[in-house]
Amino acid sequence: MAESPRSSPRSRQLLLRIRRGLFASPLDTLITVVLAVVCGGGLWNLFHWAFLQADWAVVLSNVRLYFNGNFPVSQIWRSWSWLGLLGALCILTLMPSRLLPPVVVRLLPLLWVLILPIGLLLLASGLGLEPVKSRFWGGLQLSLLLTLGTILMSLPLGILMALARRSSLPLLRWLTTGYIELMRGMPLIAVLFFGQLMIPLFLPEGWTLNRVLRAVLSLGFFMAAYMAEDVRGGLQSIPKTQLEAARSLGLSPLLTVALVELPQALRTALPALANQCVASMQNTSLLAYLGLIELLGISRSILANPDYLGRHLEVYIWLALLYWAVCILMTSLARRLERTLKVNGHH
Amino acid sequence: MSPEPLASGRPPGQRRRLLLILLQVAIGLLVLGVVALLVSNLQVNLVRRGLELSFDWLGRPARFPLPRGLLSYRTDDSYAWAFVVGFVNSLQVVVMGLVLATVLGVIGGAASFSKNWLLRQLANLYVAVARNVPPLLHLLFWYVVVFLGMPAARNGVETLAGWLRLPISVEFMALLIGLTVYTGAYISEVVRGGINSVPRGQWEAARSLGFGEGRTLRLIILPQALRAILPGLNSQYINLAKNSTLAIAVGYSDIFSIANTTFTQTGRSIEAFALLVAGFLAVDLLISGAMNVLNRLVLRHG
Numbered sequence: 001m002a003e004s005p006r007s008s009p010r011s012r013q014l015l016l017r018i019r020r021g022l023f024a025s026p027l028d029t030l031i032t033v034v035l036a037v038v039c040g041g042g043l044w045n046l047f048h049w050a051f052l053q054a055d056w057a058v059v060l061s062n063v064r065l066y067f068n069g070n071f072p073v074s075q076i077w078r079s080w081s082w083l084g085l086l087g088a089l090c091i092l093t094l095m096p097s098r099l100l101p102p103v104v105v106r107l108l109p110l111l112w113v114l115i116l117p118i119g120l121l122l123l124a125s126g127l128g129l130e131p132v133k134s135r136f137w138g139g140l141q142l143s144l145l146l147t148l149g150t151i152l153m154s155l156p157l158g159i160l161m162a163l164a165r166r167s168s169l170p171l172l173r174w175l176t177t178g179y180i181e182l183m184r185g186m187p188l189i190a191v192l193f194f195g196q197l198m199i200p201l202f203l204p205e206g207w208t209l210n211r212v213l214r215a216v217l218s219l220g221f222f223m224a225a226y227m228a229e230d231v232r233g234g235l236q237s238i239p240k241t242q243l244e245a246a247r248s249l250g251l252s253p254l255l256t257v258a259l260v261e262l263p264q265a266l267r268t269a270l271p272a273l274a275n276q277c278v279a280s281m282q283n284t285s286l287l288a289y290l291g292l293i294e295l296l297g298i299s300r301s302i303l304a305n306p307d308y309l310g311r312h313l314e315v316y317i318w319l320a321l322l323y324w325a326v327c328i329l330m331t332s333l334a335r336r337l338e339r340t341l342k343v344n345g346h347h
Numbered sequence: 348m349s350p351e352p353l354a355s356g357r358p359p360g361q362r363r364r365l366l367l368i369l370l371q372v373a374i375g376l377l378v379l380g381v382v383a384l385l386v387s388n389l390q391v392n393l394v395r396r397g398l399e400l401s402f403d404w405l406g407r408p409a410r411f412p413l414p415r416g417l418l419s420y421r422t423d424d425s426y427a428w429a430f431v432v433g434f435v436n437s438l439q440v441v442v443m444g445l446v447l448a449t450v451l452g453v454i455g456g457a458a459s460f461s462k463n464w465l466l467r468q469l470a471n472l473y474v475a476v477a478r479n480v481p482p483l484l485h486l487l488f489w490y491v492v493v494f495l496g497m498p499a500a501r502n503g504v505e506t507l508a509g510w511l512r513l514p515i516s517v518e519f520m521a522l523l524i525g526l527t528v529y530t531g532a533y534i535s536e537v538v539r540g541g542i543n544s545v546p547r548g549q550w551e552a553a554r555s556l557g558f559g560e561g562r563t564l565r566l567i568i569l570p571q572a573l574r575a576i577l578p579g580l581n582s583q584y585i586n587l588a589k590n591s592t593l594a595i596a597v598g599y600s601d602i603f604s605i606a607n608t609t610f611t612q613t614g615r616s617i618e619a620f621a622l623l624v625a626g627f628l629a630v631d632l633l634i635s636g637a638m639n640v641l642n643r644l645v646l647r648h649g
Contacts, residue, residue, distance in 0.1 A: 021464035028463050035465050171371040175378060185631040187589035189603060190623055198616050201392045202385045282481035289595055296483065296591045320480045320488075327479040 003191075049313075058302065058311040059318045065298050066322070069138015075130060078122045079141050086144065089115060090329060094336055116148045134212045138293035140322060146215055146284040146294060151277050153220030158227025159266075163257065165232055176228070183225035191222045191287050196290045215287050220268065223280050227273060234269030235261060267341050276336030278327045285323075389617070398603045398614055405430075405618075411608050413600045427607055434626050440522055440601065441588045441630065447527040448587060449580070452534025457564055459539050470535065471604030478530035482590050485529045490521035490597040518599040522591065530587045537579035541572035573645050582640040588630045602626045 059066075068079040084320070089111055097105045125131035137145065164176040183191070189342050195218025199209060209217070238261055246256040266273075288297035302308060308315075310316045393399055405427040413420050413432060417439055420432045458470035477485070493500050494517045501517055508515040545568050553563040592603040606619040613619075 007598070021462070023518070024462055031463055032465050035469060039465075039469070085596065119393075169367060169374070171370050171375055175374075185589075185628055186624065187592040187603065187627060189592045190606075190620070190627070193603075194620060197610070199619065201616065202388050203392075204388050205391065278479075285483045286593075296481075310496075312487075312496070316484060316488050316492065320484055323481055323484065324476070324479045326353040342477070 054314050055311060056314055058308040058314050062302050064095065065139060065302060066295065066318075067140050069142055069293055069298050071137050071138070071141070072132060072136060075132055078129065078132075082119045082122045083141055083144075085118065086115060090333065093333055097340070113152065116146035117153055119145055119148070132283070134210045137212060139298045140295050142212070142292065142294040143281070143284045146212070146219065146287070146292075146324070147277075147281045149216040150219040150223055150280045150284075153216060154223035154227050154276075154280070155273070157220065157224035159231050159262065161224060162235060162265075163229035166235060167229065180225045180228055184223060184229070186222075188219075188222055190281055190290070192218050192286055192290050194218065211292060215284075215290075217294060219280060219283060223276060223283075226276050226279075230269045230272040230276060231265055233266030234267070237268050238264050258309075270334065270338050270341065274331065274338075277334070278330050279328060281326055282323065295322065374467045387415055393617075394622040396614070400617060404613055404615060409438060409609070409612075411612065413605075414518070416600065417514065423424055426613075429605050429609070430602065430622055430626070433602040434629075435625070436599070437588075437591055437594075437603075437630065440519060440526070440594070440599070441591050444523055444526045444530065444587050444591065445584055445634075447523070448530040448534055448583075451531030452583075453528055453538050453569075455531060455535030456538025456542060457569075459535070460542055461563070462560060467515055474532045474535050477528055477537075482525065482529045483593055483596055486521060486525035488594050489525045489528075490518065493524075494521050516599070518594075518597045521597045522594050522599050525593075525597075526587055526590055529590070530583055532587070533583050534580065535582060537576055538572070540579065541574075541576035542568055544575040561569055577638065577642050577645060584634045584638065585631055589627070590636060 022032045050220060064073075064076070067083065068076055071079045089108075091098065092104065093108055095114075121139060123132060123141070124127070124134070161176045161180060164172045165180065167173055194214065195214045196211065199214050199217070203209070242260055242264070243256065246260045251259065284294055285296040287294055288300055291297075293301060296319065299319055303312060303315055351515045373430050382489075406425050407544065408423045409426045409429040410422050411429070412422055413429065416432055416434050418432045420428065455470050455473060458466050459474075461467050461470075494504065495501075504515060504517050542564075549567055550563060553567045558567065591601060594601040595604050595607065598604075602623060606623040610616050610619045
């Protein structure tokens with residue numbers, strides 16, 4: 001009996017595990033069966049739809065629109081090369097750093113800051129390229145440009161406001177607290193509405209800002225309030241002894257902030273800040289309702305084409321996959337940064 | 348004795364305080380200057396467009412139609428009343444969304460601790476998918492794909508509306524379900540964190556007293572977790588209220604959509620925006636106030 005394969009210890013353990021995990025009690029068995037039937041039915045329907053009923057032409061024949069928007073076809077290489085550079089930078093960052101020459105590793109942060117001006121240069125004009133107006137920018141490329149711009153603007157602003165909120169000057173404290181609380185109470189779409197329709201009212205006569213810049217400004221001012229709160233959380237977690245130590249070492253208040261407080265605070269706040277970055281990627285989708293043709297906006301205009309009547313589900317699943325992929329990529333970049341900082345912090 | 352050494356011989360603390368005051372005056376003047384510049388630009392621009400700030404237009408008839416809601420509204424009612432209707436519509440979806448998202452979130456959070464492998468995995472999958480898709484896409488999915496695409500779902504909403512005797516539209520349902528599913532995923536995470544904060548020993552103690560899994564959770568763990576959950580819930584509730592403005596994507600007449608329509612009809616962007624801000628501050632204060640009361644009750648009992 002002991003030799004029969006059915007009662008060999010390994011398969012028995014597996015059976016036991018399955019039993020404990022799925023059929024521990026009658027109620028458990030019921031839950032498992034109901035869930036399995038519901039999930040199975042759902043998956044079956046989904047596959048049936050995806051392979052037999054769905055018409056993926058709405059996605060497959062418009063790949064260029066989803067990625068590059070209405071960018072002029074003759075200049076499209078500029079749009080693709082920026083997306084390519086961004087992708088390459090992501091791969092470089094995610095690669096184990098021992099596989100890379102140390103120079104590259106040290107240059108990575110600089111490259112991340114430079115990728116936005118490079119993108120603007122490539123997409124808009126400069127270097128003798130033919131100018132392309134910002135209203136032709138669109139698709140995922142515009143979403144990413146908006147996200148990067150927002151992060152690069154709101155992070156420094158958020159850090160400054162977090163410091164100002166803890167400053168010893170009451171006036172500065174009140175002003176930043178008021179700003180942060182007001183911003184955090186407002187829905188983003190209202191702020192974007194303000195940015196798109198009302199910023200022109202506050203500019204001197206004859207001045208204009210293009211739509212993309214107005215969008216980045218409003219997103220940046222909005223996200224800065226949230227970033228400030230996360231950085232403040234990080235600042236609060238620093239033990240008092242650190243400040244006393246800095247003081248006894250004779251560091252000036254400014255140097256204490258720059259060399260002792262901020263590095264530790266940012267390291268603590270990193271997961272929260274990363275969440276805000278992912279949120280700002282998702283937030284760019286709201287601009288579809290304020291006249292920008294970023295990823296969701298271009299999809300809306302594709303769906304308005306009578307050739308693709310009623311192909312909403314295909315497009316939404318495709319969009320969900322794209323957003324999901326970008327968000328997951330951003331999260332893993334942040335994890336990577338977290339690991340690097342942890343290693344450096346222990347030295 | 349000349350007064351000179353006295354002046355320079357002020358105690359350093361006093362000099363520092365003077366410097367700080369001067370610095371603040373400078374900051375105050377700078378902020379005032381920027382605001383004054385912006386306001387004067389605004390005035391010039393508004394006068395040029397013939398739209399000097401005023402709220403007189405609020406009394407004029409709004410003329411745009413609105414779907415049937417909790418409050419009665421006709422097209423010859425005033426803009427002011429339209430704003431009130433929009434505010435109540437927003438409150439309706441926010442309040443129902445809060446309740447449903449909390450239920451979903453508690454179920455999702457508790458399910459991730461279940462001994463049932465399938466249930467646990469499904470709870471994790473739900474959170475991972477729902478959180479990484481923009482809320483707008485959630486709403487569009489429920490509205491366009493489910494409610495506009497499936498006649499059965501539309502009929503279901505009509506039946507429900509007749510049954511509850513409430514003016515529930517397809518747009519309202521799409522907004523409500525979309526917000527519930529999206530916020531529910533975040534609340535699941537808050538609940539999971541809260542349950543994690545209860546020491547393991549409590550589970551073991553409950554088991555040794557003969558409590559089953561469900562009763563342990565309900566009677567022992569959740570009451571203790573509540574203290575850690577409430578602050579997180581507060582911010583998720585305010586997020587839900589703010590996300591309710593995405594109603595614009597499904598065509599539900601909330602306060603933002605009223606402000607938007609008013610702006611396109613009258614060009615009164617500043618005034619409409621001011622009313623919108625006031626409405627939102629009211630909603631935020633209501634939620635935070637209610638949560639503070641709840642928090643105090645929980646702390647008193649704990």
